[in-house]
Amino acid sequence: MKRLLVANRGEIAVRIIRAARDLGIETVAVASEADLDAAHARLADTVVPIGPAPATKSYLLPAGIVAAAREAGADAVHPGYGFLSERADFAAAVADAGLTFVGPDASVIEQMGDKVRARQVAMAAGVPTVPGTVDGVSDVSAAVAAAAEVGYPVMLKAAAGGGGRGIRVVNDEAELRSAFPTASGEAASAFGDGRMYLERFIRSARHVEVQVLGDGTDAIHVFERECSLQRRRQKVIEEAPAPGVDADIRAAMTAAAVRLCREVGYRSAGTCEFLVDDDTGEFFFIEMNTRIQVEHPVTELITGIDLVARQLRIASGEPLNIGQSDVTKRGHAVEFRICAEDPDRGFMPGPGRIGHVELPGGPWVRTDTWLRPGGAVSPFYDSLIAKVVVWGEDRPTALRRARRALGEFTVEGVPTTTTLLTEIIDQPWFASGEFNTGTLEDWLAERAKPSGTGAVA
Amino acid sequence: MPRHEVVSPIPGVFYRRPDPNSPEYVKPGQTVTADDPVGLVEVMKSFHPVPAGVAGAVVDFVAEGDSVVDAGQVLVILEVEG
Numbered sequence: 343m344k345r346l347l348v349a350n351r352g353e354i355a356v357r358i359i360r361a362a363r364d365l366g367i368e369t370v371a372v373a374s375e376a377d378l379d380a381a382h383a384r385l386a387d388t389v390v391p392i393g394p395a396p397a398t399k400s401y402l403l404p405a406g407i408v409a410a411a412r413e414a415g416a417d418a419v420h421p422g423y424g425f426l427s428e429r430a431d432f433a434a435a436v437a438d439a440g441l442t443f444v445g446p447d448a449s450v451i452e453q454m455g456d457k458v459r460a461r462q463v464a465m466a467a468g469v470p471t472v473p474g475t476v477d478g479v480s481d482v483s484a485a486v487a488a489a490a491e492v493g494y495p496v497m498l499k500a501a502a503g504g505g506g507r508g509i510r511v512v513n514d515e516a517e518l519r520s521a522f523p524t525a526s527g528e529a530a531s532a533f534g535d536g537r538m539y540l541e542r543f544i545r546s547a548r549h550v551e552v553q554v555l556g557d558g559t560d561a562i563h564v565f566e567r568e569c570s571l572q573r574r575r576q577k578v579i580e581e582a583p584a585p586g587v588d589a590d591i592r593a594a595m596t597a598a599a600v601r602l603c604r605e606v607g608y609r610s611a612g613t614c615e616f617l618v619d620d621d622t623g624e625f626f627f628i629e630m631n632t633r634i635q636v637e638h639p640v641t642e643l644i645t646g647i648d649l650v651a652r653q654l655r656i657a658s659g660e661p662l663n664i665g666q667s668d669v670t671k672r673g674h675a676v677e678f679r680i681c682a683e684d685p686d687r688g689f690m691p692g693p694g695r696i697g698h699v700e701l702p703g704g705p706w707v708r709t710d711t712w713l714r715p716g717g718a719v720s721p722f723y724d725s726l727i728a729k730v731v732v733w734g735e736d737r738p739t740a741l742r743r744a745r746r747a748l749g750e751f752t753v754e755g756v757p758t759t760t761t762l763l764t765e766i767i768d769q770p771w772f773a774s775g776e777f778n779t780g781t782l783e784d785w786l787a788e789r790a791k792p793s794g795t796g797a798v799a
Numbered sequence: 800m801p802r803h804e805v806v807s808p809i810p811g812v813f814y815r816r817p818d819p820n821s822p823e824y825v826k827p828g829q830t831v832t833a834d835d836p837v838g839l840v841e842v843m844k845s846f847h848p849v850p851a852g853v854a855g856a857v858v859d860f861v862a863e864g865d866s867v868v869d870a871g872q873v874l875v876i877l878e879v880e881g
Contacts, residue, residue, distance in 0.1 A: 395867070396812060682843070691843035693810055721810040725843040 343367055343418045343442060343658040347390075347411040348382065350422030351401060353710045353729060354634070355382035358420050361650035370414040372407060374400035376720045381712035390414050395722045401425045404432040408439050418442035418657060420650075424724070427633040428455055444657040445610045446632050453606060454630040464627040467605035469598040472544070472617070472626045477501075478537025482522045488540045489518055495545065498522065500529035501537040511543045546778045547617040550584045550625070552599035553641045554612050555652055557662045561603035563596040564641050564649070565671050571766070571782045573689070578759075578782060579766065580637035581676040582644050585737060585775030587618065595625050600666075602630065611638075611653045620778055636679070636729070639708060643675035643733040674737040676744055681725040684757035685786075693721040697754035702747035706733040709751075719756045727758065737775065741767055803853045804861075805875040807868045811842035815864040823864075825857045825875070837875045840868065855879045 345368040348358045359369045359382060371386035376395035383389040390410040393400035400406065402425055411419055419436045421427035421444065430452035436443040445451070454460045461471050473492045478501030479485045489496045489512075498510045498521065510525050512518040522538070530536035549572070553564040568584035569577045583592070599614040613631040618624070638649045647669065656662070683689040696717045701709045711728035719727060730747050734740030748764045769785065771777050807813060815823045815838055825837050836848035837857070855877040862874045 689845075690809070690847075691845055693842060719843075721842045722812075723843060725845075 343654060345370060345387075345414070345416045346418045346420055346444070346654070347372065347407070347414060347416035348386065348420050348422065349401070349407045350420070350425055350427075351377055351380060351382055351712075351723065352726065353712050354422040354636070356385055356712050357710055358422060358650055359385050361648060362420075362654060364648075365651055365654055367418075367654065370411070370416050372401070372410050374722070376718075376722055380717065381714055388414055395720065397425065397722060404429065404435045407432070408435050408441070411436070411441055412439060416441065418444055418654075420444040420653070421633065423633050423636055428631070430455065442657050444653050446608055446612065450606050450608060451632045454612075454632050457629060460629055461627070463605055464602055467598075467601040469602050469614075469627045470625060472542055472628075474541035475539050478535075478539055480526070480537045482519055485518060485522045485538065485540060486515055489515065492540050492542050495543040497541045497543040498525045499539045499541065500525075500533055500535070501539050502533035502535035503529060544617060544619050544626075546620040546780065548584070548586050548620065548777075549615065549779050550587055550595065550618050551613045551615045551631075551635075552596050553635075553638070553649070554599050554603045554608065554614060555649070555656070555662060555664075556603045556608035556610065556612070557656050557660070558607050558609040560662050561600050561608055562662065562664065562666045562669060563600050564645055564647055564669055566592060566595060567635075567637055567640055569637060570777055570779045571772075572779060573782055573786065577637060577679065579676065579678055579763065579772075580640055581674065581737075581740075582640040583671060583674065586620075588623075591618065591623060591625060598625075598627070602627070610656055611649050617779075636726070637677050639710060639729065639731040640675040640677045643706075643708065643731060644671040644673055645669055646672075673733055673735045674740045675731060675733045676737075676740050677729050677731045678744060678748060678763045679726055679759075680728040680730060680751065680763070681759045682719045682727050682756040683725050683759055685759050685762040687757075689759075690757075691721075691725045692757040693719045694756045696756060698752065699754075700750060700752035701728070702730055702750040704747070704750075706743060707731075707747045708733075709747075713753060727753065727756070738773075741773065801879045802858065803851075803855060803877040803879050804873045805837055805849060805852055805877060807840050807849065807862075807870055807872050807874055809840055809842045809847060810870050811840040811847075811868065813862045813864065813866055813868045813874055814839040814841065815860065825851075827857050827859050829857045830880075831855065831857060831877070837877075838862075849874060851875075851877060853877060853879050 346362045347370040369386040371383045371389040372392045373383040426432040430448040433443045434448040526536040548570045567582045569580045571579045615628045616625045708731040732743045831851040858876040
């Protein structure tokens, strides 16, 4: 690999260009008309314009990106995250053009991108999935037998339905016996099909994911990340190691992720996402992301492994060169996503010209960003403007450092979520690590209520 | 009759339909209440419906569908209900 085209923008494009440069690889940026002066375009060795500002007319066009790679004489393409990163047709187009795609083969992206197929692969690899019936059941006795295997509480869903209609949660056999006929009858009249699916209902869970690296033959894990704090399915704060995961669960979950990678001959960096049931401690595979993740730096800070550099080395044909026992973790790392949004106006995005910028620094603080004075937050792309990532010898130390680092962050000209992130650090449930996938939205809803409950006006 | 200009509250991409497969929110001649959306503006991957703001009848679209608009740019002209 001599010259790498980075098919992305923003902080991840900057991150990838830096990793490539550290390895002595030349870099080519692509830029829409809105980004010709953006940080990634300025930082790369060369830049190829790829079209108008809307991503659908530039960053999301596989043919344009492949043409740019050819034009610039690149021999490899890194897709970053988002945009075309999990599009099997893009990976195939890159390979068909005789270039190296930095990621798994198109067939693996396709396989893991299909939820049903990914679930089948997981089951074949002995990785636990949310227990449920494969086919619909049509009578009470079959439902009772199925529920005994699935385990209570059980969620009943119309086999033919969608949109949450007819969904019921039952806690035991008695409830199931009384609820099933009604639910099935409703399904029959609404959809013309009374069959029901039964699935384990997980009342409260954490979202924990395992970072993996594979070279197509061998695979290792690089520990887990806790990603439960989400708003509208967007992660807000991530950390490693996961505070709610004990050594036994960690060992079982990371081993499961490695089995899954071996099952598909995974090549590159990837992430296996799991739900961890708060009540039982059981974990269940949800899906695999076949790309680098936004939150990869927390893993890098506790292990010292440069995941993007590893992707590039694997893509150039190197074997892993690192065994599981070489991967050790130390301390605790937390990432805060700073977005150009106004948390007190319903998280309304605020594009605009950037004025003064002060970035946090000092020991064990890493700020991944594309911000610079005079730059602009474009209305066309997502609102992530910086990731402030801190490391500490333990979680309390990391959180103290985070409060300090976020206090140093200043950007004028656009609203940001910085003060909200600081407010979260001070919440007892965050400090104690006792939260689940619903905690942040519940807290935000409470916070948005008119004062009297301690909410901020 | 007085006219009311519905402007985009934010810069972004203006859409006349909630999604590509749905009909337009409103058509010229249609009456609307103040809360009825007349369009959608996408900014930074989030979508914001634009309410009419006043009750009245739609005169015409000013902004093209799927076009880039600035904050304050006129999207739709309404005839205010007498």
